[in-house]
Amino acid sequence: MTKLFQAFLTGIFFTFILDFFLFLGIKQGYIDLYNIDLYYNILFADHQNIFIYTLVSAILGFIIIYINSNKLSFIVVGVLFTLSLSTLIPSIGHSVGEMLLMKKNVVLKDKKHTFYGDIYYDGRTQINFYDNELKKIILLDKKDLIK
Numbered sequence: 727m728t729k730l731f732q733a734f735l736t737g738i739f740f741t742f743i744l745d746f747f748l749f750l751g752i753k754q755g756y757i758d759l760y761n762i763d764l765y766y767n768i769l770f771a772d773h774q775n776i777f778i779y780t781l782v783s784a785i786l787g788f789i790i791i792y793i794n795s796n797k798l799s800f801i802v803v804g805v806l807f808t809l810s811l812s813t814l815i816p817s818i819g820h821s822v823g824e825m826l827l828m829k830k831n832v833v834l835k836d837k838k839h840t841f842y843g844d845i846y847y848d849g850r851t852q853i854n855f856y857d858n859e860l861k862k863i864i865l866l867d868k869k870d871l872i873k
Contacts, residue, residue: 732791740783
């Protein structure tokens with residue numbers, strides 16, 4: 727196994743762990759708070775950006791394998807793990823979930839109604855939507871919405 731391939735696999739391993747805790751914090755601090763019916767695996771899989779994941783894996787693997795300073799590698803990995811684990815604090819997990827998943831002040835229309843409010847989660851088949859007029863979260867089927 728070449729050193730370059732080893733670095734990339736090492737980066738993939740560490741990035742996967744970082745992503746796991748990032749999305750776990752979002753699930754606990756944001757998804758569960760709004761009672762959105764969503765499995766962790768779907769959240770994790772649907773919101774992975776392969777380009778960012780590959781780039782972070784390559785950079786992290788390079789730092790861990792090629793940089794000869796253990797202190798620098800430990801600091802970088804430690805800071806990233808601290809940031810990732812911090813999403814397990816409910817307020818931070820909620821804020822990160824809001825930044826990644828919420829869309830504010832949106833207008834959605836179906837054949838009969840117009841909805842004004844915030845998208846809490848845009849899923850595969852349904853949208854969890856906070857309707858400002860009803861003052862509650864409603865589920866909207868994507869197939870019923872007019873684009």
